[in-house]
Amino acid sequence: MVSGTVAVDTAHALRLESVRKVYGSGSNAVTALDGVTAGLRRGAFTAVMGPSGSGKSTFLHCAAGLDRPTSGRVLLGDTDLTGLSENALTELRRQRIGFVFQAYNLIPSLTVRQNITLPLRFAGARVDEDWLREIVARVGIAALLDRRPAELSGGQQQRVAIARALVTRPEVLLADEPTGALDTRTGRQVLDLLRGLVDTVGQTVLMVTHDPVAASFAHSVLFLADGRFAGELREPTPDQVVRRLTGLGEW
Numbered sequence: 001m002v003s004g005t006v007a008v009d010t011a012h013a014l015r016l017e018s019v020r021k022v023y024g025s026g027s028n029a030v031t032a033l034d035g036v037t038a039g040l041r042r043g044a045f046t047a048v049m050g051p052s053g054s055g056k057s058t059f060l061h062c063a064a065g066l067d068r069p070t071s072g073r074v075l076l077g078d079t080d081l082t083g084l085s086e087n088a089l090t091e092l093r094r095q096r097i098g099f100v101f102q103a104y105n106l107i108p109s110l111t112v113r114q115n116i117t118l119p120l121r122f123a124g125a126r127v128d129e130d131w132l133r134e135i136v137a138r139v140g141i142a143a144l145l146d147r148r149p150a151e152l153s154g155g156q157q158q159r160v161a162i163a164r165a166l167v168t169r170p171e172v173l174l175a176d177e178p179t180g181a182l183d184t185r186t187g188r189q190v191l192d193l194l195r196g197l198v199d200t201v202g203q204t205v206l207m208v209t210h211d212p213v214a215a216s217f218a219h220s221v222l223f224l225a226d227g228r229f230a231g232e233l234r235e236p237t238p239d240q241v242v243r244r245l246t247g248l249g250e251w
């Protein structure tokens with residue numbers, strides 16, 4: 001086997017194996033993740049939920065290669081992230097992972113088109129005009145390509161951010177509270193869009209959220225409590241999510 005690769009796990013696009021993450025040291029040490037093993041099914045929409053401080057952001061950061069686990073492994077496809085250099089991790093994030101944040105993080109001085117294609121410029125890759133046309137049509141912003149972010153609504157800005165995350169055809173799209181800054185109706189539209197990307201093009205999506213309704217758009221919800229994996233709910237309803245969360249503590 002080539003160093004840095006592992007046996008292919010075709011069911012999961014991304015997998016955390018026995019991941020522990022400890023911040024600080026000595027008496028200041030905080031165990032944010034305490035041996036989490038969990039996988040994102042390929043072509044599925046997975047939400048991560050849990051009480052405040054349960055480790056959701058740390059899970060996302062370790063999954064994205066933004067944070068290095070203290071121990072354990074993170075596998076993106078057949079690539080083990082844990083052995084990669086900083087440069088290799090940066091490359092991997094650029095090419096194989098898409099990010100969507102609560103604050104859309106668009107560059108104000110660039111047009112929508114320039115914002116969407118920025119990851120390709122960073123990667124030194126050419127714009128695939130057919131793919132660009134397809135994603136902007138799919139996310140519903142084809143008519144907005146020449147505008148700047150300030151000329152868009154919050155929902156439109158988040159659609160641009162989603163298009164930007166998709167432009168490199170990432171294996172996994174990671175979303176951190178993507179509807180946190182949107183009103184309920186606009187938030188639902190963005191969640192419909194994410195679910196649609198999963199159902200129609202087989203995009204694998206991971207979303208961290210505090211919102212049980214948002215989580216119910218996912219195929220399954222992974223629960224964390226005190227830095228540990230605390231179960232999975234398939235085809236979740238908001239009521240079921242609320243019941244599970246209530247059993248896990250303050251949220």
Ligand SMILES: Nc1ncnc2c1ncn2[C@@H]1O[C@H](COP(=O)(O)OP(=O)(O)OP(=O)(O)O)[C@@H](O)[C@H]1O
Nearest residue numbers: 023024030031032051052053054055056057058059
């Ligand atoms: N950089 C850091 N340094 C020290 N402790 C940290 C750091 N990041 C997170 N923690 C701690 O790790 C634990 C898990 O934090 P994390 O942010 O992953 O939880 P969360 O579930 O995302 O919380 P929330 O829902 O409140 O955003 C918390 O106790 C937090 O205080």
